[in-house]
Amino acid sequence: MSAVWKVVPAGRRALGRVAPVLPRSLRRCSSEDDKPKSGFAAAFVSQSELGRREASAAGASSSEREEDAAFAALFRRGPLVQMGPPGKDKTVVGRIFHVVGDDVYVDFGAKFHAVCRRPAADADKLQRGARVRLRLHDAELTGRFLGAETDVTLLEAHATLLGPLDHGPGRS
């Protein structure tokens, strides 16, 4: 068994960034390759092939193409896009920048801020500059009224305050 684990790191270093090496028992089964790969496995293999081909051809790419792709790449790899659509399991971290009575204005990195009502329990922790967790429902509150040409926008995001960001022992 120890012989298998010694092979794995050496193989990974030699091949560079490739698919993770499977343990010998599973490798024997998949190397037959009679049944077609489906789902994630197929996508992963094709993407890593493409990546390898691009890396070898990247030496000839012009700097202009890289600059044109700069914004596209920045946007695609930015946190707002990587997060995906707002849904019931999407939590974002924001910072309170203004407090009016019981309402806190939270900036979480999108175009608009969210205005949430501060629960009475954590009132002392949720002051200006505190970091909080939010459940994001909508990045901008808009609505089309009857007879209007364009939407009416409230210039605010819609989010629910979950609580202060606790720095647990395992999290940063």
Added chain:
Amino acid sequence: MTIRTLTRGLWRLLHHRNCNYSTAASIKTQQPQSDRVSEEIMKLPLEKADYFRVSELFTVKDLFDARVHLGHKKGCRHRLMVPYLYGCRLDQDILDLDQTAEHLRLALNFTAHVAYRGGVILFVSRRRQFAHLVESAARDCGEYAHTRYWQGGLLTNAHVQYGAGVRLPDLLIFLSTLTNVFRTHVGLRDAAKMNIPTVGVVDSNCNPSLVTYPVPGNDDTPVAVELFCRLFKMAIRRGKDKRKQAELLYGLTAPGSPGP
């Protein structure tokens, strides 16, 4: 004979009409001692394309970090902003930062040139959230700001409202081209009427038609507005500093005498 006198009279009438532009009549420029040297100074920045090197002031990454590419929702979109959009993601319009960078370079370059030539620059914004920011930015670079209610005849009826011989601004910079009720600011139309060029940050719900140098970008997030204020301040300072340098080089301003 009568035809000749008629044409002469007509020519004189047209000549008088053409001289009565309010901006031209009201400019009181301090003419330096030597006109030839001042002409040299005026021609100096026109020799190079990016004389003030405004392209070094920012990168696309800076714009991205300041969230300049985020627009409003699809339903708020203005049809004339469609060429400036990169696309629409989950119903939110995304502005193309490559186009924004190019437009911003043009706008900053023009602002620096106007500052070099001693022009009066007016920052305009009707967003109450950023009123203090815009006013302090204008004060820091020695220019002017108008972030309150825009009186109807401020530009078009200036000589009646503020006295004869008042000098109008030579450039209007709009940090937001909409008023608080989401209608286009009156100052854009009035500046176009008075032949005053405008620079404006246009969001995806704005009308970029009358803006001379539109800069497609986010005008709602504080980070973005701070970035724009900072960039315009730096461009104006560069223009003014280069003007002082040029005058010292040509030996015009002795220490103690007032500059433009």
